[in-house]
Amino acid sequence: MMHDEVVSRLRHVLMEGEIPPGARIPERELCASFAISRTPLREALKVLAAEGLVVLLPNRGSRAAKLTQKDVKELFEVCEALEAAAGELACPRISDEQLREIAELQANMVEHYRAQDLLSYYRCNRLIHEAIVRAADNAVLAGFYESVAARIRRARFITPMSPEHWGLAIQEHEGILNALQRRDARGLAHILHTHLRRKREEVVRAGFAEGE
Amino acid sequence: MMHDEVVSRLRHVLMEGEIPPGARIPERELCASFAISRTPLREALKVLAAEGLVVLLPNRGSRAAKLTQKDVKELFEVCEALEAAAGELACPRISDEQLREIAELQANMVEHYRAQDLLSYYRCNRLIHEAIVRAADNAVLAGFYESVAARIRRARFITPMSPEHWGLAIQEHEGILNALQRRDARGLAHILHTHLRRKREEVVRAGFAEGE
């Protein structure tokens, strides 16, 4: 029971950037702050290393994983595939209740767009994508998606988003909701693909801009 | 360095079915057989639990994960998405050398089909799919694929394969190679989808037959 606790606390520390990417992970300090011994912490480190959040250097400790440009590209490519698949699977499986929930999130998101509230917009956007993945009713897919999304998020790409792109994203989301309501699996997969590809290109551009 | 060693040895033990799905994992015995203490073994168990090969029951030890019918379905759905994505990404990236390698594997596979050597056929088939994933040049994708493929393989679905399906699979593989050579990303993704969906349906049918 404690093991999962340690893993999620450590994941949280890494996700919140308390230990920045590339930085050494101070075993002893974390043990003290979590009030545990090194054994469970080291187990958690190995698990997070398998997840890709931590890199283990033999005899030289562990560091918070650093995302290279290529890593980000790879994560986006996989994210794209997973979300498209989720959408396709969700279409025949989604319940009216879930559909209603997404429609509501969508409405909220548009509100935040109107108010130009980027942070709330992002939160809604994320909830919608997560809801679609949930509707796919596939635990393996959901697990992979969570892992990929977490790693992408950790890169903290809160790209300012150009007005045109933001508008386009909103339009695409209308299309997503529409396809879901029409249970158009193929159409939804296609929209999600282009939607995410656009986001990826935007992020990659921003990434290049800031160097690495 | 020892850590990875233990993880892969343990994975091997599980994959080869030396510990059958659902069985308890005898910590002390494995420690003795690997000639290590419990600490590194337990770390490995946690890593494999994160991979889905092991389930940890708090205060009740660990067991080899047992695949339910739903698990198999989920794994196949994700496998389908990953391979289709791999094919799509591989098209623009694959080298002539890699293409040649796959063509050769394909020729071998057809030979094994002619000789009705199912085991060799499966081996070639697997190598081809792995080669496509490798050609996609995406480490995240490759890692997920490996994990999913391993779990599917462990279920040991060496379904006898009806002659018609076998013939169809061979045809589809011709199509796969063709699309790769023409660098037809969309076409390849489509063929891979149907190819794997067919296999899934076959396996699921066999699974239902034997109850689970």
Next chain:
DNA sequence: TTGATCATTTTTGCATTCAAAATAGTTCCT
């Protein structure tokens, strides 16, 4: 004989300890 309760043994989870490796610091030589 069956079933329930309690003691014994085993197993699990974490803390601690120990040896080896890496890092830092110091001395010595040029």
Next chain:
DNA sequence: AGGAACTATTTTGAATGCAAAAATGATCAA
């Protein structure tokens, strides 16, 4: 002074130890 070599300290990786929990089995009552 600058740099190589050696020693001391810290840190890592794995073994062992210990308390708590579960599994086993033994005893006893119905």
